[in-house]
Amino acid sequence: MIAVNIEKKLKAYNGLQVLRIKKDFLPGGITRITGPSGAGKTTFLKMIAGLITPDSGIIKTNSITWFDAAQKINLSPQQRRVGFVFQDYALFPNMTVKQHLEYATDDAEWINRLLHIGGLDTFADHRPGHLSGGQQQRLAIMRALAIKPKLLLMDEPFSALDLKMKSALIADLQVLFTKLGATTLIVSHNPQELDGVSGDELEIF
Amino acid sequence: MDLSPIWLTLKLAAITTLILLLVGLPLAWWLSKKRSLVKIIIEAIITMPLVLPPSVLGFYLLLAFSPQHGLGLWLQQTFNVQFVFSFKGLVLASIIYSMPFMISPVKSAFQQLPASLSQASYTLGKTPWQTFWHVLLPNIKPSLLTAVVLTFAHTLGEFGVVLMIGGNIPGVTRVASIAVYDSVEQRDYAAANNYSLILFATTFVMVLSVFIYNKYQAKSPLE
Numbered sequence: 001m002i003a004v005n006i007e008k009k010l011k012a013y014n015g016l017q018v019l020r021i022k023k024d025f026l027p028g029g030i031t032r033i034t035g036p037s038g039a040g041k042t043t044f045l046k047m048i049a050g051l052i053t054p055d056s057g058i059i060k061t062n063s064i065t066w067f068d069a070a071q072k073i074n075l076s077p078q079q080r081r082v083g084f085v086f087q088d089y090a091l092f093p094n095m096t097v098k099q100h101l102e103y104a105t106d107d108a109e110w111i112n113r114l115l116h117i118g119g120l121d122t123f124a125d126h127r128p129g130h131l132s133g134g135q136q137q138r139l140a141i142m143r144a145l146a147i148k149p150k151l152l153l154m155d156e157p158f159s160a161l162d163l164k165m166k167s168a169l170i171a172d173l174q175v176l177f178t179k180l181g182a183t184t185l186i187v188s189h190n191p192q193e194l195d196g197v198s199g200d201e202l203e204i205f
Numbered sequence: 206m207d208l209s210p211i212w213l214t215l216k217l218a219a220i221t222t223l224i225l226l227l228v229g230l231p232l233a234w235w236l237s238k239k240r241s242l243v244k245i246i247i248e249a250i251i252t253m254p255l256v257l258p259p260s261v262l263g264f265y266l267l268l269a270f271s272p273q274h275g276l277g278l279w280l281q282q283t284f285n286v287q288f289v290f291s292f293k294g295l296v297l298a299s300i301i302y303s304m305p306f307m308i309s310p311v312k313s314a315f316q317q318l319p320a321s322l323s324q325a326s327y328t329l330g331k332t333p334w335q336t337f338w339h340v341l342l343p344n345i346k347p348s349l350l351t352a353v354v355l356t357f358a359h360t361l362g363e364f365g366v367v368l369m370i371g372g373n374i375p376g377v378t379r380v381a382s383i384a385v386y387d388s389v390e391q392r393d394y395a396a397a398n399n400y401s402l403i404l405f406a407t408t409f410v411m412v413l414s415v416f417i418y419n420k421y422q423a424k425s426p427l428e
Contacts, residue, residue, distance in 0.1 A: 103339065
C-alpha cells in the first residue's frame, strides 16, 4: 500500500495555492487522477517519484518511509525506483527505441516483450525523432515498465493514441500490471479514457 | 621561414582547449542548473574577457604573477613555478581568455535540454554521473563541437594577453600572432604575410567546417 499525506505550496497565476493530498492507494490497484489544468497533478506525481520535494507530510510504501518531513527522510528518485511516464515523454534523442529499454534494463527477454506490446518491434533501431507521436508515447510507457516497477506513475499516457490503439494497449498493459503487481496512478483529463479499468479515483483541485 | 611560432601556437591552442574542455564541461553543467547570486557573479567573471581589452587582462595577470611580490613570489618560492615570460603563463592566460568561448555555448545547450530528460534517467535508477555521460552529453554534441573549435580558433588568434604575460621570446612565447607583429616591425612583410595567411586559412577552415557540420546536424538533429 502507498500512503500519501503531503502538502506543497504551488505558484499559480493568482498567487500561492496550497496542494494538499491525503490518500491511500491500494496495492495492485489503478487510480485515475483528474482535475483542472494547473491544479498540481503533475507536481503530485513528481513528489511521489522523489523529483519534487513536498513542504511537509509523509509518503510511505508498505513498511518503507520514502518521505517524512518531520524526520528529514527523503529517498532519492533512484532509491524509489518508480516507473514514470512523463507528459512530454522525456525520450532521449540520442538513443534508439531499443537503446532506451537497454538503458533501463539488462533483461533481453523483457525488452523483446515490451517492444512487442508497444508495437515497436519494427522500429527498434529508430530514434525518437523518426517516430510518430503515438509511437513516442508508447516508447515512454515501455521504458517506464522496463524497470519492472512496483509503482507506476503515468502523466497523460494515452493522449496521443487513437481509440483503437488505446484500447488494445490498455488491455495489454492490464495484464502486465497484474503480472508485475504494480500499483498504478494515471493522470487523465479524458473522463471516458479509463472506464472499466480504474478502480479508484482522486480529484485534485 | 621560421615555423616555430606556428607550432607553438598550435601547441598552445591544443593544450588550452583540452584543459578548458575538462574544466569547462562540469563548470558549464553546474552553471546551467538553478541560478543563484554566486553563479551569476562567477558567470560575469568568466564572461569579462569577452569585453575587456586583452591588454588589461594581460596587465593584471602580469601583476599577479610577477615573481617580485605576492602570488607570483609565493609560487616561485613554494613550487618554483614562474608564469611570467614562460609557456606555462601563456597557457594560463589563454585558459582565462578563451574560457567564455567554451562555457557559454555548452551552458546554453545544457539549459535547453528539458529537465524531464534527467528526471527520466533518475527514475530509471541512474546516478547523476551516468545521466550526464549517457543522456546529457550526447545530446549537446553539436554545441560542444562548436565550443571546442571556437576555443581553439580564438586561442590561435590571441595577441594582447600573450604579449603582456609572455613577451616575445623565440621558441618559448613567440606565437604566430606576435610573429606577425614582430615581422612587420622589422619590415619583413613576406614573413608577416606567411604567418598571417597560415592563421587566416587555418581559422577559416575550422570555423567553416563547424558551420557545415552543424548545418547538416540541424537538418537531422536526431539522426
